Structure formats: C-alpha cells, structure tokens
Amino acid sequence: MSEYAFRKINIDALDEDVLLPSDLYDPDPRGPDGVLSDAQRKAGEVRNLVSRGDIPGALNTILSEPPYGDGVDEAKDLTKNSLLLILNSTRASEIPTILKSLGQEQQDHLMAYIYKGMAAIGQGSDVSGSVLLNWHAQLTEVAGVGCIVRVMADRRTL
Amino acid sequence: MSAPEVFQLSLGPLTGIAFSPDRSQVCVCPNSNEAQIYTRNGDSWDLTDTLAEHDKLITAIAWGPNTNRIVTCSQDRNAYVWTHTEQGWKPALVILKINRAATSVKWSPSENKFAVGSGSRAIAICHFDEENNWWTAKQIKKPLRSTVLSLDWHPNNYLLAAGTADGRTYVYSGYIKGLEAKPEATIWGDRLPTGQLLAEFKSPNGGWVHDVAFSPSGDALAFVAHDSSLTIIYASGPNEPPAAHIVVKLPSLPFTNLTWTSESSIVAAGHDCQPILFTGSPSGWAISHSLDDPSSTSKPLTPTATGIRSGGGGVGRLGNNEAFNMFKAADSKGQRGLPGTGAATTSSGLTPVGSDGMLLTVHQNTITHVEAYEWNQNGEVSKIFTAGRDGRLVVWPVTGGKGGLSGRMAGLQV
Numbered sequence: 001m002s003e004y005a006f007r008k009i010n011i012d013a014l015d016e017d018v019l020l021p022s023d024l025y026d027p028d029p030r031g032p033d034g035v036l037s038d039a040q041r042k043a044g045e046v047r048n049l050v051s052r053g054d055i056p057g058a059l060n061t062i063l064s065e066p067p068y069g070d071g072v073d074e075a076k077d078l079t080k081n082s083l084l085l086i087l088n089s090t091r092a093s094e095i096p097t098i099l100k101s102l103g104q105e106q107q108d109h110l111m112a113y114i115y116k117g118m119a120a121i122g123q124g125s126d127v128s129g130s131v132l133l134n135w136h137a138q139l140t141e142v143a144g145v146g147c148i149v150r151v152m153a154d155r156r157t158l
Numbered sequence: 159m160s161a162p163e164v165f166q167l168s169l170g171p172l173t174g175i176a177f178s179p180d181r182s183q184v185c186v187c188p189n190s191n192e193a194q195i196y197t198r199n200g201d202s203w204d205l206t207d208t209l210a211e212h213d214k215l216i217t218a219i220a221w222g223p224n225t226n227r228i229v230t231c232s233q234d235r236n237a238y239v240w241t242h243t244e245q246g247w248k249p250a251l252v253i254l255k256i257n258r259a260a261t262s263v264k265w266s267p268s269e270n271k272f273a274v275g276s277g278s279r280a281i282a283i284c285h286f287d288e289e290n291n292w293w294t295a296k297q298i299k300k301p302l303r304s305t306v307l308s309l310d311w312h313p314n315n316y317l318l319a320a321g322t323a324d325g326r327t328y329v330y331s332g333y334i335k336g337l338e339a340k341p342e343a344t345i346w347g348d349r350l351p352t353g354q355l356l357a358e359f360k361s362p363n364g365g366w367v368h369d370v371a372f373s374p375s376g377d378a379l380a381f382v383a384h385d386s387s388l389t390i391i392y393a394s395g396p397n398e399p400p401a402a403h404i405v406v407k408l409p410s411l412p413f414t415n416l417t418w419t420s421e422s423s424i425v426a427a428g429h430d431c432q433p434i435l436f437t438g439s440p441s442g443w444a445i446s447h448s449l450d451d452p453s454s455t456s457k458p459l460t461p462t463a464t465g466i467r468s469g470g471g472g473v474g475r476l477g478n479n480e481a482f483n484m485f486k487a488a489d490s491k492g493q494r495g496l497p498g499t500g501a502a503t504t505s506s507g508l509t510p511v512g513s514d515g516m517l518l519t520v521h522q523n524t525i526t527h528v529e530a531y532e533w534n535q536n537g538e539v540s541k542i543f544t545a546g547r548d549g550r551l552v553v554w555p556v557t558g559g560k561g562g563l564s565g566r567m568a569g570l571q572v
Contacts, residue, residue, distance in 0.1 A: 144410060150407070
C-alpha cells in the first residue's frame with residue numbers, strides 16, 4: 001500500500017509558484033474593519049431611505065463599493081439583507097426606470113446579488129423567488145447577457 | 159455592399175487557420191492532428207496537401223506572407239516549421255522546451271522569428287540558428303502566472319503582447335540578441351533586453367484575455383476578455399501611465415478574437431457568432447454595427463454542404479399542429495410567440511434562432527478566428543475572414559463605420 005502513498009500528496013501545496021485564487025484580484029483597500037463599518041452604516045441608511053420610499057437612492061447607496069473577497073462575511077450578509085429588503089419593497093411597475101438609472105458597474109453588482117438571493121431561497125430566508133426572477137428578467141433586458149457573464153467571470157465574489 | 163462568401167470546410171470546428179499571401183491557398187486544421195492545405199478553385203476549395211507530423215490537436219497555424227513558411231503548434235508540446243519544396247511541404251522541428259500544450263503562434267512582422275504561447279506559463283520566441291541548423295527558442299517566464307492564450311507582435315518586430323488566463327495582458331520585449339540589431343526606444347519602453355516586461359494591464363472583471371492586438375501603428379493595444387469587455391490602451395511614453403485606457407463593457411456574450419481594420423476601427427467576434435465593428439479614438443470607443451445582419455431573411459448564403467435539417471416533420475398527428483409547435487419551440491428553443499413571425503430577439507444579446515433551428519447569423523457556432531483578408535489603397539482593411547466552431551470560413555466585406563447607417567441601426571441586434 002505504501003507504493004500508492006504518493007497519489008495522496010497535495011502537489012499544489014509543494015509547488016512554490018502556484019497561482020492562488022486570491023492572486024487574481026486586488027483585496028478591498030478599506031480592510032475588513034473598514035468594510036464592516038461601511039456595511040453597517042449603509043444598512044442603516046438603506047432602512048431610512050426605503051421607509052421614505054426613495055428606492056433609487058437606496059439602491060445607489062448599497063450598490064456602490066459593496067464588500068467582496070475573503071474575511072468579510074458579516075459585512076456581506078448585512079449588504080445582502082439590505083438589498084433584499086430594497087428588492088422586496090419596490091413596485092414592479094417602477095423597476096425598469098430604476099434599473100436604467102443605475103450605472104453599469106452597479107447593474108453588474110445588482111445581478112450578482114440577485115443570484116446570491118436565488119441561492120439563499122432554499123435556506124429558509126424570506127426571499128421570494130418570483131420577485132427575484134422578475135428583477136432578473138428586467139435587468140437582463142436593460143443590461144444584456146454580458147452583465148450575467150461578468151458576474152460569472154468576476155473573482156471578487158460579493 | 160456585397161454579400162459575404164461562405165465556405166464549409168469541415169463539419170467540426172476549425173482549430174487553426176491561415177491564408178497564403180495571395181489568398182489562393184488556406185491551411186486549416188479540422189480539429190485533428192493534421193493540417194490540410196486547400197487551394198481555391200473558383201467558388202470552392204480543393205484539398206491539395208496534408209501536413210501530418212503532430213501527434214495531438216493542432217492549436218494554431220501561422221503562414222508567413224514574405225517567406226512563405228507555415229508554422230504549426232500543437233497540444234503535443236511541439237511546433238513545426240514547414241517549408242515548401244518541389245516534393246511538397248517539409249517539416250522542421252522546433253525545440254520549444256515547454257512541458258504543456260502550445261496554444262498560439264505568430265510570425266513576427268519581418269518573419270525572422272516567431273512566438274509560441276503555451277500552457278506552461280511561458281512564451282517561446284523561436285528563431286533559426288544557422289550554426290546548428292535548427293530552430294531554437296528563448297523563453298519568457300516572468301511574471302507569467304497562467305496559460306498564455308494569445309499573442310501579437312508590434313509592427314516594429316521587437317515588442318510582443320500576450321494575453322493570459324489570469325485576466326492580464328503583458329507587453330514584453332521580444333528582442334533576440336545576435337539575430338537582429340538593437341531596438342530603439344519606443345512609446346512602450348526604452349530599455350528592451352529580451353523578456354523585459356514593459357507594461358501590464360488587467361481585464362476589468364477578471365476574465366481570461368482571449369485575444370490581443372496592436373493597432374496598425376503600434377501605439378495602441380486592444381484586448382478582449384471573457385468578461386464581455388473590450389479594452390483599448392493608448393500608450394503615452396516609457397514608464398508612464400497610458401494616455402488613454404478605455405474599457406467597453408458589452409451587453410453581449412464575450413468575444414474571442416479581434417483585429418484592427420484601421421487605426422480607429424476594430425472588428426471583434428466571438429460567442430455571439432457574428433463579427434461586430436467598433437469605432438473610436440483615444441477619447442472613446444463604441445459599437446458601430448454588426449457585419450452580419452441577422453434580421454435579413456434572404457439567406458442565399460447557406461452552403462449546401464451543411465446538411466440542412468428538414469424542418470416540419472413532427473410526431474404523428476401532432477406534428478403539424480400549430481399550437482403544439484409553438485409550445486415545443488418555447489420549450490426547446492426558448493422562442494416566445496409563434497414560429498414564423500420572426501424570432502425576435504430582445505436587446506439582451508441572445509443570438510437569434512430561426513424556426514428551423516439554425517441560427518440566423520451566417521456562423522452557426524462561436525467564431526474562433528478573425529483576421530484581415532484584403533487591404534485597400536489607404537492601407538485599411540477592406541475584407542476580413544472569420545472561421546468558427548461550425549467549420550465555416552466566411553469572407554466579409556468591412557462596411558465603413560461612418561454615416562448612412564440609420565437603417566441598419568434600427569435593426570441592430572448585438
């Protein structure tokens with residue numbers, strides 16, 4: 001049996017020049033603490049804006065400089081929940097105009113969060129599948145399949 | 159505007175393609191370990207030579223227009239240089255010293271050397287060593303971190319651009335000491351020893367860089383990446399930030415290839431199966447139009463060799479039922495509405511599908527290669543050719559990107 005032991009060696013751990021996933025993007029310049037405090041501040045702002053009915057403002061706030069990468073899970077959760085709150089609080093008739101007012105990068109971030117929301121449906125959080133599918137269809141109309149491709153290709157996972 | 163010429167050279171993908179300098183012959187690899195040379199015979203192509211030396215799939219072919227030499231590189235980690243003699247094409251092995259597949263190959267503008275990109279995170283610049291009578295290579299390894307997917311030479315014969323799978327584009331010096339005179343300073347760099355990294359750029363969302371190309375003057379560099387983006391960089395001076403770094407994020411599927419047709423226009427093609435023309439300047443770039451008009455219903459272009467599927471035959475008595483076919487189309491092809499009313503696409507960039515299942519674009523699958531075919535008197539490209547995974551070779555006239563396009567813009571489907 002010892003002659004097969006070599007098959008269990010993790011060869012990538014021994015390779016000095018191995019390319020790690022973290023090499024493929026630059027980490028968030030704010031650092032984990034800065035990211036968390038930003039996310040908490042934005043979550044509070046979003047709650048205010050949504051209660052006042054200012055959906056475009058809320059989306060603008062939450063989709064600018066979202067937390068990404070490793071080590072910022074709490075911030076990511078906060079951001080995701082704030083965004084789902086916004087999505088659920090928007091009237092369906094207003095969605096197209098709101099989407100057109102977003103910048104291109106914000107549209108890409110929104111698509112990423114829509115997919116993240118869809119992944120969370122099974123885990124018992126209060127997301128409605130039809131709301132997400134509606135947003136997804138409208139966003140694809142506005143931003144195109146290129147938006148979806150960018151979400152899939154980007155290593156800076158939101 | 160004349161219609162594009164379409165040739166079905168193979169039923170499977172064409173993995174490598176290169177034309178002879180006078181465009182009377184084309185060397186292709188039909189997804190196998192052999193390269194085939196076809197000679198033009200009126201409206202079709204006849205197989206005249208087969209170049210069989212590689213053990214594995216040939217990944218790229220380049221034909222030097224001045225020296226008439228073909229270089230092929232393959233997944234078997236080798237490259238061969240083929241020279242034409244009376245007895246046919248004779249191969250000469252190139253010692254690349256790579257331990258993974260070769261992915262791309264390009265002759266330099268003066269054809270005294272060529273560059274091979276490989277999966278072993280290295281670029282091999284090969285030249286003919288007269289003393290030992292063999293082709294030998296110099297490797298560039300630093301700081302390549304991943305597979306080299308594409309290469310392009312600068313018109314000055316020294317600089318080399320490489321696109322890699324870690325989402326970066328590099329500009330290196332490909333100067334070979336002993337082969338040529340020392341290079342002069344250029345806008346990209348002033349110290350140019352072999353393998354010196356002069357510039358590095360990232361794709362906007364981390365997508366693999368599928369193709370890179372220098373502009374005809376060499377002052378600008380464009381690359382397309384898998385995150386559906388086209389980036390154009392205008393250099394300003396050695397060790398200085400670029401004069402312009404323009405990113406066009408596209409609403410369509412990613413491009414896999416591009417070529418400059420003039421100093422201010424680029425044709426790019428890829429997973430949307432149609433070549434798209436972009437125009438711009440250091441102040442900005444934008445989509446001009448698609449060279450393929452999928453909304454035009456007259457299609458005399460479909461070559462008969464494709465074996466068009468006979469549409470219409472259905473399952474028993476439900477076969478001709480309109481309602482049944484409507485739901486069948488919605489289920490299998492994603493078509494909304496009745497077939498025959500035109501498979502209208504949304505602006506979301508989905509390639510339109512006709513009612514018989516064939517795509518409405520000329521190419522039926524991803525376009526894998528775009529290159530210049532013919533030049534006009536100003537030096538601009540007047541025709542380009544594309545080859546794709548559907549085995550088709552298509553020659554397109556490049557319609558200008560200026561004026562008189564209002565009718566086409568209305569039907570623009572990207």
